[in-house]
Amino acid sequence: MQAVIFCGIQGSGKSTFYLERFFDTHLRINLDMLRTRHRERRLLAACIDARQRFVIDNTNPTVEERARYIAPALAAGFEVTGYFFATDPRAAFERNQQRSGRVAVPAAGVFGTYKRLQPPTPDEGFARIDRVELVPPRGFVVTPMRPPA
Template sequence: MEAIILIGIQGAGKSTFYRHHFFNTHIRINLDMLKTRHREQIIFQACLEAKQPFVVDNTNPTVEERRRYITPAKAKGFRVVGYYLQALLEDCKQRNNQRPSKQIVPLGGLLATYKKLVVPSWEEGFDAIYTVKPELNNSFIVEEWNREI
C-alpha cells in the first residue's frame, strides 16, 4: 500500500509525472478534477479503506497541507512517499501559459503558491522522499532526497 504526495507549484510537471510513472498503478486524487475538498475526501477515504495505492496530485506546498494526507495514510499502514518537483519559476510560468485556456492558473495564484512552498522533510513522516527535475520532452530525472535531517 503506497500513498504518494506530489509537491510543487503549478506548471512544475506533477500531472505529467503522474501519467508517466503511476497512471497504471495508482488512483489520482486531484482537486482540480474533483472540484471540492468534500469530493476529494470521499475518494481519499475510499482509497484508505480499500488499501488502494494513490497519488495526491495537488500542489501540496505546506507541511500543514501535506499532513492532511500523511497522518491518515500512516495510520492505515500506507508507505508514504513524497516527490518534490523542483522546477524554475520561469519554466513553470511558461508551461502554465501553454495549457489549454481553461486550465491556466492566474499568475497571482502561481506566485502565491511559490511563496508558500516549503520543501518536504523527514519530520513530516515520509518513508521516502525524491527530488524530480523536469527535462525536455516531458521526461524527468528522479533522485533520492539528499537533504540532511
C-alpha cells in the same frame, strides 16, 4: 500499500509525471478534477478503506497541507512517499500559460504557490522523498533527497 504525495508549483510536471509513472498502478486524487474538498476527502477515505494505492496530485506546498493526506495514510498503515518537483517558477509559469481554459493558472497563483513552497522532510512522515526535475523534451530526472546533515 503506498500513498504518494506530490509537492510542487503549477506547471512543474506533476500530472505528466503521474501519467508516466503511476497511471497503471495508483489511483489519482486531484482537487482540480474533483472540484471540492468534500469529494477529495471521500475519495481519499475510499482509497484508504480499500487499501488502494493512490497519488495526491496537487501542489501541496506546505507541511500543513500535506498533513491532511499523510496522517490518515500513516494511521492506516500506508507507506508514504513524497515527490518534490523542483522547478524554476518562470519556466513553470511559461508551461502553465500553454494550457487553455480553466486549467491555466494566473501568474499570481503560480508565484504565490512558489512563495509558500516548503520542501518536504522526513519529519512529516515520509518514508522516502525524491526530487523531480523536468528536463526537456518532456523527460524527468528523479534523485533521492537527503535530509540536511
